[in-house]
Amino acid sequence: MGLPAGANLEILSPAEMAEADRLAIAAGPLDGYGLMQRAGEAVAAVVLARYPAASRVHVLCGPGNNGGDGYVVARVLAEAGVSVAVWAEGEPRAGSDAAIALARCRLERRPLEAFIAEPGSLVVDALYGAGLSRALSGDAARAVEIAAGLSVVAVDLPSGVSGESGEILGTAFCAAATVTFARKKPGHLLLPGREHCGEVMLADIGIRNEVIEQVAARTFENEPELWLSNFPTPAVDxxxxxxxxxxxxxxxxxxxxxxxxxxxxxxxxxxxxxxxxxxxxxxxxxxxxxxxxxxxxxxxxxxxxxxxxxxxxxxxxxxxxxxxxxxxxxxxxxxxxxxxxxxxxxxxxxxxxxxxxxxxxxxxxxxxxxxxxxxxxxxxxxxxxxxxxxxxxxxxxxxxxxxxxxxxxxxxxxxxxxxxxxxxxxxxxxxxxxxxxxxxxxxxxxxxxxxxxxxxxxxxxxxxxxxxxxxxxxxxxxxxxxxxxxxxxxxxxxxxxxxxxxxxxxxxxxxxx
The missing domain is CATH 3.40.1190.20 (Ribokinase)
Incomplete structure (x- = not known):
């Protein structure tokens, strides 16, 4: 089913989004790190625009690509003169895009187990995003408790929310804003996940519409653009x-x-x-x-x-x-x-x-x-x-x-x-x-x-x-x-x-x- 240009109503499961990433990288011109760079820049732009008075930004980074996005966010914010603290859980896989992002982020990393945040600070949740399939626990669950009452910007999806179902996996961050990429996931729209996302912003990171069409999504956000061309209007006669x-x-x-x-x-x-x-x-x-x-x-x-x-x-x-x-x-x-x-x-x-x-x-x-x-x-x-x-x-x-x-x-x-x-x-x-x-x-x-x-x-x-x-x-x-x-x-x-x-x-x- 064709959609109007720019409608962006396809909803991709985490697996479909991974396939879109793969196809986009294969098609070029951006490689995996190039997409990650664009994603991190998009999140950083939201933080700078919406929270210019934040006294400090705490970026929480997991071991996967979501964490890689977080390292880019931290670097871009620091280069813009923002006071940034980076808290990490786990190490990126050697040679991965996340490892490249970490190597280019010169900020001191502290273990997530030591995470603290002062009143008035902002938290960027880049721990796990949409790909999480197990309950959030340990230091990550503790971070959710510490972030309660603070403004949170989630990268892709608040950690603890299932991208597939919107279910809460143990516990989850409650974000004021969530920045996701290319297309939304089911977890952005299905309850209770939707309530944890805050305002969902869709960022263009260079994954073209032709790539999304190759994924052949069968799930859509229900907006008038989905069906307006078939909406009945009476003829003159x-x-x-x-x-x-x-x-x-x-x-x-x-x-x-x-x-x-x-x-x-x-x-x-x-x-x-x-x-x-x-x-x-x-x-x-x-x-x-x-x-x-x-x-x-x-x-x-x-x-x-x-x-x-x-x-x-x-x-x-x-x-x-x-x-x-x-x-x-x-x-x-x-x-x-x-x-x-x-x-x-x-x-x-x-x-x-x-x-x-x-x-x-x-x-x-x-x-x-x-x-x-x-x-x-x-x-x-x-x-x-x-x-x-x-x-x-x-x-x-x-x-x-x-x-x-x-x-x-x-x-x-x-x-x-x-x-x-x-x-x-x-x-x-x-x-x-x-x-x-x-x-x-x-x-x-x-x-x-x-x-x-x-x-x-x-x-x-x-x-x-x-x-x-x-x-x-x-x-x-x-x-x-x-x-x-x-x-x-x-x-x-x-x-x-x-x-x-x-x-x-x-x-x-x-x-x-």
């Missing part, structure tokens, strides 16, 4: 059904609100027509609250099939307030059984009760979604719902949230939106995106119902499932972030408008083709 028709299944008379929230979100997100499919005993309740959104009875699978045949909805939402059980499963499978070309059904968004209804029958869902001509399936679980569908995947401690979402997507033949403050969107073809613009205000009842409606509206307007899910997650989070304190789910559909307007305006500036 459009009419409501050209803009897509979304149908949302409603629960019974005491549980209709969630479906209406989802339906309103779909309407606000550009669907030209939206219908609430209601059981007969909830028709009056729904009718009393709906104006522009249509209403139709749907008590049986035959009713659902009739709706598909008569009104040809482009996308469905099933789950919000619907109830758990056979009816939810039967309705979902009825939608997925429809061939795209026959009924025009582009996709199904399965949320809430719809997810839980497949707790013990996920293979049935996977089989239905795996047909070549089946509508696309987007499943939007929070962690509890994820565990109901995929208990073995959730329980695998060796897997990161990113890896879990990928495994679930492959098993279910669906796009998985694994919700949370670090929502991961994963597709069956192994593409994945990590979202980072979430806000705590979205942790409110009904928020997920709105997300489902946005997803369905974008599907109905012709976006592919992965792009629809990515766009919906970002839009939903951005609307919540901008609204801020006091947000309720009822506020969200209207809060979408300003975000959508900006995206449509930006989309109109994107070249076609």
């Amino acid at each position: 459009t009419h409501k059904y050209k803009r897509g028709h979304v149908s949302v299944f409603s629960g019974g008379p005491s549980a209709t609100g969630a479906a209406r929230l989802s339906a309103l979100a779909a309407a606000r997100s550009g669907a030209g027509a939206v219908t609430v499919l209601s059981p007969a005993n909830a028709m009056q309740v729904n009718a009393a609250h709906l104006t522009s959104i249509m209403l139709r009875k749907a008590d049986t699978v035959e009713d659902v099939q009739e709706v598909i045949g008569d009104r040809r909805p482009s996308a469905f939402v099933l789950g919000p307030g619907f109830g758990i059980g056979d009816k939810a499963r039967d309705f979902a499978l009825a939608v997925l059984a429809r061939k795209r070309q026959d009924g025009g059904v582009e996709g199904l968004v399965l949320d809430a009760d719809g997810i839980t209804s497949f707790r013990n029958t996920v293979s049935t869902l996977s089989e239905a979604a795996g047909r070549p001509d089946a509508p696309a399936l987007i499943i939007t679980p929070h962690e509890g719902e994820f565990g109901r569908l995929f208990p073995d995947i959730l329980g695998d401690k060796k897997l990161s949230k990113l890896a879990k979402a990928r495994a679930a997507a492959a098993r279910a033949n669906a796009v998985i939106v694994y919700k949370g403050a670090d929502t991961v969107i994963a597709a069956p073809d192994s593409r994945a995106a990590i979202n980072a613009n979430g806000a705590p205000w979205l942790a409110t009842a009904g928020s997920g119902d709105v997300l489902s409606g946005i997803s369905a509206a974008l599907l109905a307007q012709g976006m592919q499932a992965f792009e629809s899910a990515c766009a919906a997650v970002w839009i939903h989070a951005e609307a919540g972030r901008r609204f801020g304190p006091g947000l309720t789910a009822e506020d969200l559909p209207l809060a979408l408008v300003a975000v959508l307007r900006e995206l449509v305006e930006a989309r109109q500036k994107v070249p076609i083709g």
Whole structure:
């Protein structure tokens, strides 16, 4: 998948970053030490720009390339007239780039076991970075304690944070700023690592985009540049059904609100027509609250099939307030059984009760979604719902949230939106995106119902499932972030408008083709 020039949205695992380094060195003109020199200079520039009044800078250097970056940082800062102390743990391997950096750094080295830092000083963490795979302990763990309360600038990733998963390995530095190189790692975006990074700054050290393309990354940061070229904008000659028709299944008379929230979100997100499919005993309740959104009875699978045949909805939402059980499963499978070309059904968004209804029958869902001509399936679980569908995947401690979402997507033949403050969107073809613009205000009842409606509206307007899910997650989070304190789910559909307007305006500036 191509990205706009300069987007830099690929996220590289530590192994992929090592491969990018290798390819960049092979291609030239910079060798390994040349890249290290650029990296150290980038970190030093951040320190000089952000902390000009620091009384002293303590640079902590490990034995590997991260430590080599640290030796460059120390040398450059000292040459700029900064008071610098270097604290080292371990020796670089003889002949390595880190050994070259050490040889060119003429400052006195002190053992990390003796590390002390005075109030008002700054710590540069160049101990281990993204490649750490074991718990931080001993002198390094003690250094974390000493640095608590001081400003810390981390080189690549705060030591103690897993670059692969964002997990904290024993303990970890809490940085005010993290300077990383070429591309971000999963640990910069996945929690709890993201909270330890502070502001993440991406430095260009000479690894060209062509090199990154050779790595063929399949993970991306979820920003509009990832999907904006596919974002739907209505043509001049459009009419409501050209803009897509979304149908949302409603629960019974005491549980209709969630479906209406989802339906309103779909309407606000550009669907030209939206219908609430209601059981007969909830028709009056729904009718009393709906104006522009249509209403139709749907008590049986035959009713659902009739709706598909008569009104040809482009996308469905099933789950919000619907109830758990056979009816939810039967309705979902009825939608997925429809061939795209026959009924025009582009996709199904399965949320809430719809997810839980497949707790013990996920293979049935996977089989239905795996047909070549089946509508696309987007499943939007929070962690509890994820565990109901995929208990073995959730329980695998060796897997990161990113890896879990990928495994679930492959098993279910669906796009998985694994919700949370670090929502991961994963597709069956192994593409994945990590979202980072979430806000705590979205942790409110009904928020997920709105997300489902946005997803369905974008599907109905012709976006592919992965792009629809990515766009919906970002839009939903951005609307919540901008609204801020006091947000309720009822506020969200209207809060979408300003975000959508900006995206449509930006989309109109994107070249076609």
